[in-house]
Amino acid sequence: MSSTVAGRTILASTIAKCYNQEIEEKVKEIIQRRENHAAPLLVGFLANDDPAAESYAKWTEKTCKSMGFNYELRRIANKDFLEESIIEANRDDAVDGIMVYFPVFGNAQDQYLQQVVSMEKDVEGLNHVYYQNMYHNIRYLDENKTLKSILPCTPLALVKILEFLKVYNVLLPEGNRLYGKKVAVINRSEIVGRPLAALLANDGATVYSVDIDNIQKFTRGEGLKFSKHQVQDLGDNEPVLLEKVCKDADVIITGVPSPNYKFPTEYIKEGxxxxxxxxxxxxxxxVKEKASLYVPSTGKVTICMLLRNMLRLVENREKLKQQIL
Known part of the structure; x- marks a missing residue:
């Protein structure tokens, strides 16, 4: 495309609307099925002063209320008491879903806290069982394939955005719809960047995963012996290598948690x-002088995926209860 023609900006709110009706209808069905007719309750734990977390919490509350959910934000003044508070919510039958606004400690202790949240109430999909299933392309929790596994909500939101933007080729078989596509992901966190690279590679893309130290290439691999994506180190994150892989990419996805970081526009391929x-x-x-489509933020789609995960967890618990009875 010509550099004089601005690309289109697509807002997350526009994409999120595609899921609103489905979510609202399922919430109503759950309320009708329950003896006490209570709306599903999501509890969010906030134990930091991060403005991003505060903003996320406000949007979560607003979205929950607009779609018929109950939402409760529990602020934890002393983060050392967060684990105890999560365990309390795990045991409370009135709580249907739990999320924690990270970072809290900003180190391995956060990864531990992710596992403290009950798997049956983990709406963010951060439990190690969900992660293992995602990395190995396993979609169910049981052999009878009645209980669906869930995906981490932010990587899932990015997949749904790519589907909305028609980056996925629906004419190809499911699981191969990113065949021939090259994607650069500027983030390799365990919560978003790495699982996103794995998801996209499992769908057939070549993914260049970039972090502050080095650049890796994620691919699905070939042949029957590969059941999941393969990872290859390409080298240190130097400007020459970064420019090369990014200019080769059909999609650039950025997620650097710093107000000072700006991705070089000249590294973006035309269109x-x-x-x-x-x-x-x-x-x-x-950016719009180079990009054909630009999505400046994804939060509203992430919240939609989080709520869809919560509905799936509620349905899984209902099925388990029926099996016991």
Whole structure:
């Protein structure tokens, strides 16, 4: 495309609307099925002063209430008591879903806290069982394939955004709809960047996963012996290598949690799709001179996926209860 023609900006709110009706209808069905007719309750734990977490919590509450859910934000003044508070919510039958606004400690202790949340109430999909299933392309929790596994909500939101933007080729078989596509993900966190790279590679894409130290290539691999994606180290994150892989990419996805980071616009291929999932704006204003489609934020789609995960967990618990009876 010509550099004088601005690309289209697609708002997360536009994409989220595609899921609103489905979510609202399922909430009503659950309320009708329950003896006490109570709406599903999501509890969020906030134990930090991060403005991104505060913003996320407000949007979660607003979205929950607009779709018929109950939402309760529990602020934890002393983060050392967070684990005890999560365990209490795990045991409370009135609580249907639990989420924690990370980072809390900003280290391995956060990974431990992710596992403290009950698997049956983990709406963010951070439990190690869900992660293992995702990395190995396993979609169910049981052999009878009645209980669906869930995916981490932010990586799932990015997949849904790519589907909305028609980056996925629906003419190809499911599981191969990103065949021939190259994606650069500027983030390799365990919560978003790495699982996203794995999801996209499992769908057939070549993914360049970039973190502060190095660049890796995720591919699905070939042949029957590969049941999941393969990872290859390409080298240190130097400007020459970064520019090479990014200019080769059909899609650029940024998620650097810093107000000072800006992805170099000159590294974007003409006509590429560009998506930013960081709370901070990782792109300069001239991004639309290169990108054909630009999604500046993803939060509203992430919340929709989180609520869809919660509905799936509620349905899984209902099925388990029926099996016991």
């Amino acid at each position: 590429a799709v560009v998506i930013n999932f960081s709370f901070h704006k990782n792109l300069n204003d001239d």
